[in-house]
Amino acid sequence: MSYPKDLHYTKDHEWIRVEGDIGVVGITHHAQDALGDIVHVELPAVGKKVSKGGTAAEVESVKAVSDVYSPLTGTVVEVNGDLDGNESTVNSDPHGGGWLFKIKIEKQDELAGLMDAEAYTAFEAK
Amino acid sequence: MAIRRTPFHEFHKEAGARLIDFGGWEMPVQYKGILEEHHGCRNAVGLFDVSHMGEVRFRGPKALDAVQHLITNDLSKAAFGQAQYTAMCNDHGGIVDDLICYRIGPEEILICVNAANRDKDYNWMKSHNPFGVDISNESDFWAQIALQGRHAEAIFKKLTDAPLPGTYRFTQGAVAGVEGCIIAGTGYTGEAGYELFLPAGAADILWNAVQSAGAEFGLVNVGLGARDTLRLEMKYSLYGNDITDDTTPLEAGLGWVTKLDKGDFIGREPLVAQKAAGIPRRLVGLEIEGRIARPHSAVLSEGQPVGEVTSGGLSPSTKKNIALAYVPDALAKVGTRLEVDVRGKTAAAVVSKTPFYTRPY
Numbered sequence: 001m002s003y004p005k006d007l008h009y010t011k012d013h014e015w016i017r018v019e020g021d022i023g024v025v026g027i028t029h030h031a032q033d034a035l036g037d038i039v040h041v042e043l044p045a046v047g048k049k050v051s052k053g054g055t056a057a058e059v060e061s062v063k064a065v066s067d068v069y070s071p072l073t074g075t076v077v078e079v080n081g082d083l084d085g086n087e088s089t090v091n092s093d094p095h096g097g098g099w100l101f102k103i104k105i106e107k108q109d110e111l112a113g114l115m116d117a118e119a120y121t122a123f124e125a126k
Numbered sequence: 127m128a129i130r131r132t133p134f135h136e137f138h139k140e141a142g143a144r145l146i147d148f149g150g151w152e153m154p155v156q157y158k159g160i161l162e163e164h165h166g167c168r169n170a171v172g173l174f175d176v177s178h179m180g181e182v183r184f185r186g187p188k189a190l191d192a193v194q195h196l197i198t199n200d201l202s203k204a205a206f207g208q209a210q211y212t213a214m215c216n217d218h219g220g221i222v223d224d225l226i227c228y229r230i231g232p233e234e235i236l237i238c239v240n241a242a243n244r245d246k247d248y249n250w251m252k253s254h255n256p257f258g259v260d261i262s263n264e265s266d267f268w269a270q271i272a273l274q275g276r277h278a279e280a281i282f283k284k285l286t287d288a289p290l291p292g293t294y295r296f297t298q299g300a301v302a303g304v305e306g307c308i309i310a311g312t313g314y315t316g317e318a319g320y321e322l323f324l325p326a327g328a329a330d331i332l333w334n335a336v337q338s339a340g341a342e343f344g345l346v347n348v349g350l351g352a353r354d355t356l357r358l359e360m361k362y363s364l365y366g367n368d369i370t371d372d373t374t375p376l377e378a379g380l381g382w383v384t385k386l387d388k389g390d391f392i393g394r395e396p397l398v399a400q401k402a403a404g405i406p407r408r409l410v411g412l413e414i415e416g417r418i419a420r421p422h423s424a425v426l427s428e429g430q431p432v433g434e435v436t437s438g439g440l441s442p443s444t445k446k447n448i449a450l451a452y453v454p455d456a457l458a459k460v461g462t463r464l465e466v467d468v469r470g471k472t473a474a475a476v477v478s479k480t481p482f483y484t485r486p487y
Contacts, residue, residue, distance in 0.1 A: 036351070039161075040447075062351060065418070
């Protein structure tokens, strides 16, 4: 698996793509593979304040439910409504169409604590 | 204890299975994906390794009496060559295990027990044997596969000349040239199909033969993940979740295999008393709106906790969120509106008809 270079990664297997002051958040290929077939996503309300490392969403596979933590502090500005009924997109396109929510980033300096693609590739292979 | 592996372990690894620890057994939870395997079984045919299940044989002139003393169902009603589902209860009427009894002959009965209960059941049987019959644990001798789905019969016809058994019947014979197999018309999926007991030493031959014979029918290997979604759609109980030492067969909806008038058996008195006093709670099927309930989710009525989910998940066949839960008798009627607390959020639920799925053929 080659992880996209324009994303930042967490140790909890989320990614965030920064577009100005907006961050797009999803779970990584490694996370979706470990979960198996995803059948439900519970997305945050628009306007919800999320903190770095705080629970922001849930993804559920047939077997288990998993919390999704926000990679950065901010406010939810949009959620991926296309996933409703098409939850398997999180499996098939985790770094693209399977994104979960967008936040308005409050603390850009928190980015320094995340991994780049190279570091995450080494991390998830452990 | 070291983790145990079935004789099919190398085949699972070769097929790319994801292996997990299930009650001390290293078992495939999935090969390609739980949903694909579930639909493969429903729409074509699925192959399951169920060698972790245990087998106990009762032998002797009093074999039937010995089994009748242990189980809730009336095995005297089963003819030779017939299989019967039953519960086995403790002194309080709680369920030690659920079993299938195979009535082989006048002095011989084979019993299939759950993997996690192999030792518990064998010890229970040995220590409740007033008739002194020969009880032997053959679990290590047998391997077991299940072939479930609409094409199971066609595959078996390619593998054996033995007459294929109807539902809850069994025959003994050679399969793929392997002598001494038992073919049973049983399963845990709601599909037509068979469970095959085979000598563990012949596991390689059988696995390869079934794969070859099944290829033209779209045979899929099915792991424990889809085995669970398939059985949940049928409201088949999973021991340890839906039925335990602390639940009675009357509560669990197993009254149909509890024959209180067949004569004495272990647990009969408390079950008679429970029936007379009124069964306090019942295992029901729930359909839940918008959320997936998991075991131990609280069931609420008008905001008050009244019961607990024992199994839950998405039904791949119906696309509904389904669950099994114990609720008070007064709230057990189909159509009763309840709620389920799913990780702090309340979701609407309704008691629904079961099974959740009925096969279309």
